Amino acid sequence: IASVLHKLSHENTQLHREVENFPVLLKEAIKRTGKQITEALSEVNENSKDLIRRYRKEMKLRKKYHNELVELKGNIRVFVRARPKISEDGLNPKMSVSYDVNDDSLIYVSNQQRGRNQSFDLDRVFSDTSSQQEVGGLSGWLIQPEYLFYLGQFCFILSIFAYGQTGSGKTYTMEGTQEEPGINQRALSDLFKMVEERSLDWDYSVSVSLVEIYNETLKDLLTTKHEKLEIKMNADGTLFVQRLTILPVKDLNDVNRAFEFGRSNRATASTNMNEHSSRSHAVLMVTVAGTNKTTGVQTMGKLNLIDLAGSERVSKSGASGDRLKEAQNINRSLSALGDVIHSLRNKQSHVPFRNSKLTYLLQDSLSKDSKTLMVVQVSPVEKNSSETICSLTFAQRVRLVELGQATKKTK
Numbered sequence: 199i200a201s202v203l204h205k206l207s208h209e210n211t212q213l214h215r216e217v218e219n220f221p222v223l224l225k226e227a228i229k230r231t232g233k234q235i236t237e238a239l240s241e242v243n244e245n246s247k248d249l250i251r252r253y254r255k256e257m258k259l260r261k262k263y264h265n266e267l268v269e270l271k272g273n274i275r276v277f278v279r280a281r282p283k284i285s286e287d288g289l290n291p292k293m294s295v296s297y298d299v300n301d302d303s304l305i306y307v308s309n310q311q312r313g314r315n316q317s318f319d320l321d322r323v324f325s326d327t328s329s330q331q332e333v334g335g336l337s338g339w340l341i342q343p344e345y346l347f348y349l350g351q352f353c354f355i356l357s358i359f360a361y362g363q364t365g366s367g368k369t370y371t372m373e374g375t376q377e378e379p380g381i382n383q384r385a386l387s388d389l390f391k392m393v394e395e396r397s398l399d400w401d402y403s404v405s406v407s408l409v410e411i412y413n414e415t416l417k418d419l420l421t422t423k424h425e426k427l428e429i430k431m432n433a434d435g436t437l438f439v440q441r442l443t444i445l446p447v448k449d450l451n452d453v454n455r456a457f458e459f460g461r462s463n464r465a466t467a468s469t470n471m472n473e474h475s476s477r478s479h480a481v482l483m484v485t486v487a488g489t490n491k492t493t494g495v496q497t498m499g500k501l502n503l504i505d506l507a508g509s510e511r512v513s514k515s516g517a518s519g520d521r522l523k524e525a526q527n528i529n530r531s532l533s534a535l536g537d538v539i540h541s542l543r544n545k546q547s548h549v550p551f552r553n554s555k556l557t558y559l560l561q562d563s564l565s566k567d568s569k570t571l572m573v574v575q576v577s578p579v580e581k582n583s584s585e586t587i588c589s590l591t592f593a594q595r596v597r598l599v600e601l602g603q604a605t606k607k608t609k
């Protein structure tokens with residue numbers, strides 16, 4: 199019994215010690231496991247960080263290849279800009295537009311009818327917080343030295359279109375304000391810089407015309423005469439507008455003065471300038487004719503700045519009478535623009551340029567030897583989401599167009 203008691207007492211002491219040590223062991227075990235979990239987590243973290251890094255790299259590469267593809271295959275770029283909310287949107291409006299933090303070519307719009315977000319993939323998306331400077335930088339894609347070179351030395355047409363529903367920010371982005379100039383001002387100032395830089399070897403003459411298309415009728419905004427304008431074709435297949443004023447200009451100030459005159463001319467013909475301007479297309483055509491001082495080679499280039507009339511859904515706005523007629527003409531010409539672009543994309547032998555005055559006038563600008571930048575403006579608020587979806591659907595359709603490679607053309 200004594201030996202059994204001794205053994206039991208020994209075991210009891212050992213158990214006692216183990217019980218005493220248990221919290222320490224447990225603490226150590228917890229610490230060890232915690233360390234293992236932390237290590238495992240940080241490995242996962244590192245992996246996911248690496249994945250995000252690789253994803254971003256892939257996105258950059260994808261964009262680079264896409265850009266190269268566009269350069270190789272086509273000359274049209276589509277940018278989207280959402281304007282910020284404004285007082286007209288009401289107090290605390292519900293927003294419908296969102297962006298992808300990792301990919302600046304994606305924009306999402308909440309589609310109330312389908313009850314989900316619809317995504318659109320464009321060349322570049324500018325959010326509602328983007329600055330004029332950031333957006334203005336995009337004209338750099340169009341007005342690059344090599345294209346300026348084209349513009350000055352080959353027949354090459356550059357066009358900037360602004361598309362979007364009424365009040366979506368087209369004028370703000372294109373014209374901007376005195377303090378915050380828009381794309382047009384930047385593009386034109388780049389153009390005159392180029393002319394200056396090449397003036398040692400080339401004699402350039404720059405001229406402007408300003409045409410308004412209202413209810414399928416062309417109007418010369420640089421004259422107060424009201425002559426009927428007709429689009430005619432030269433023997434070489436190029437287009438011109440008969441009797442259109444062609445005003446020689448020396449610098450950006452001259453262009454702005456001409457533009458101001460056109461603007462006041464447009465306003466006097468209408469009781470409400472803003473109302474009227476959003477119901478008509480305005481096309482500013484800048485022509486650069488060059489003669490090489492040594493060789494005598496003559497060249498021609500054009501820069502078109504096009505402020506399209508606001509796209510609007512007649513069923514929603516409930517327009518009637520003259521307003522309905524205007525809206526129908528606008529929608530017809532914008533859809534003709536879409537059809538032309540669609541035919542070009544599908545490389546159809548017949549492109550329906552003549553279906554509207556807008557596409558007929560811009561035939562050259564949408565054909566080969568041209569480079570086009572389309573800025574699609576959208577409103578960020580939910581009450582406009584169906585118009586936003588329509589505009590972005592149009593934008594995506596345009597983006598897939600291939601205009602073909604430019605060919606060198608000198609006289």
Ligand SMILES: Nc1ncnc2c1ncn2[C@@H]1O[C@H](COP(=O)(O)OP(=O)(O)OP(=O)(O)O)[C@@H](O)[C@H]1O
Nearest residue numbers: 281282284363364365366367368369370475476508
């Ligand atoms: N990025 C912006 N930042 C600040 N205000 C803006 C911006 N974009 C647009 N706005 C404001 O929103 C309003 C509508 O813009 P804007 O007149 O440019 O639209 P629009 O599309 O040209 O309209 P319309 O088709 O009627 O001519 C203006 O008051 C303008 O100042």
